[in-house]
Amino acid sequence: MSATKVRVTPRGRPGRGAFQQTRKRSKKNDSLSRAFGRSRVPLYIQLAGLLRRKIEDGAYAPGQRLPTLEGLEREFRVARVTVRLAVELLQKEGLVWSQQGKGTFVAREVPERRWLRLATDLDSLCRIIAVNVPKFVHVADPPAEPRLGPGEGRPAPAGYRYLRSVQYRDGEPFAVVSVHLDRAVYDRAPEDFRAHTALPILVREARGRIAAASNTVTIGGADPEVAEYLRVPLNAPTAQVRCVVTDRDGTAIYVAEMAYRGDCARLDIDLLAEKG
Secondary structure (H helix, E strand, O other): OOOOOOOOOOOOOOOHHHHHHHHHHHHHHHHHHHHHHHOOOOHHHHHHHHHHHHHHHOOOOOOOEOOOHHHHHHHHOOOHHHHHHHHHHHHHOOOEEEEOOOEEEEOOOOOOOOOEEOOOOHHHHHHHHOOOEEEEOOOOOOOOOOOOOOOOOEOOOOOEEEEEEEEEEOOEEEEEEEEEEEHHHHOOOHHHHOOOOHHHHHHHHHHHHEEEEEEEEEEEEOOHHHHHHHOOOOOOEEEEEEEEEEEOOOEEEEEEEEEEEOOOEEOOOOOOOOOO
């Protein structure tokens, strides 16, 4: 009969596995603390962002009960008041709800935050932004002409009309848009351009003249003015979109600079789509 070896861990002394798990948790917590410290954004907003991402990614499923305030406090190594403020922020967004004596739960239906799909063709872009609700902003001394890079056309002979707006969805601002519009095109439908987003109207009025249209997307941070308009912290992530439309004569008839809230925008690209 063969003997069975039994490994005994002395009482009060953790085994090797427990020790390694403790070290992993310690490293994770140290890394998290350093990440929190690198940002000037209030700590509760950073924590709310982490919890929001867990909800969006499905780590916290719809209807699931969240860890207790004490549990979140231990997990993220933050003060109780920080956890409470973060949870209250998520409650205002409709992502979680609380019931006294039972805890905090993920909403049964989590709102789609990244609803804005950045289009990769002109017609799709027009369909997406046609329903936007712009609130136009007066600019005392607007730039007379847009900045044009190589291959972006030449300035319009008639000059430009400058339009700036903050665009809303369900009463919440999600984009700041600055447009230089060829004045010759603007004069065709000034009332429409002053009431609606410009690009769909431009396409309607000048479809036969359009020769090229391009979108450039970069990731940036909200400057003080954009942060104020979008109601986000300074340097909050934004999707910066530059759209240039030129006509058959090589004139830049539409140049737009758009700053979208980073938490509402997404870019989907079919890598196998046939080139037109």
